[in-house]
Amino acid sequence: MVRGSTIRTILALAVMQGWSLRQVDINNTFLNGELFEEIYMEQPPGFEVSNGTGQKLVCRLNKALYGLCQAPRVSAGAYLLLMVYVDDIVLIGNSGRYIGDVGMLLSLKKYVTELLQKAGMIEVATTPTPIVSTPKLVTSNNSPHFPDVHLYRSVVGMLQYVCITRPDLSFCVNKLSQYMNVPSNTHWRAVKQVLWYLVGTLDHGLYFLKGQPELVCYSDADWASSMDDRRSTSRYVVYIGSNPVAWCLKKQSLVSRSSAEAEYRSLANCASELLWIK
Structure with a gap:
């Protein structure tokens, strides 16, 4: 599985070097290479065309074909970096237009909105911090057990994913993740503190x-x-x-x-x- 730090490193390099970024599915790679020589080939069977005198014509290649010795070279003329996860690919390189004149924002706003909807926290008051200093979170306390353990685990798991673009949440999510087994109402109150903070920082990233x-x-x-x-x-x-x-x-x-x-x-x-x- 691709690491979050790998993705952020590649995207940061793309922005700082002014490289273009594309997410693509590679198909017939060698057919995209630009040729610098004049190369001709016989017409493929079933597509033959003759001139007015009946003389068979030949095709001039505009791009490379599989089987040409220079096909790998011309298809790799640009400087490229790839990130591949199963069938998903992110590609950056030194050709093409800049990503932007200033930079690039990485945000999970849509995902955070879905998280807030799942937890029923869309129309609530916001808070300026994602965690409070008291009470201290511990495994055993006098607070009753939170009744919906599945909800606690699901929300905290989604918060872990949000941390990919929100390092400001890393500390509090790290703390909350330590109480997945038997969360208490105090722990759930701390989860809601994070969600209240997210309501006011949806556009952050x-x-x-x-x-x-x-x-x-x-x-x-x-x-x-x-x-x-x-x-x-x-x-x-x-x-x-x-x-x-x-x-x-x-x-x-x-x-x-x-x-x-x-x-x-x-x-x-x-x-x-x-x-x-x-």
């Missing part, structure tokens, strides 16, 4: 700008932040130019015995992602 493709990354960790097991949470974000293309928030697998240890674990994850993108 990732805006990719042109610029130099310089790799910059930041990492951080909060030491022993989990109230359940005192494990730390690692986080990082990777930029190409001014465009965020990869980010992650993840609870560490082991308990860090100092804030420095927690930071080093987070930095190691960030370095791995950075090396992969590079």
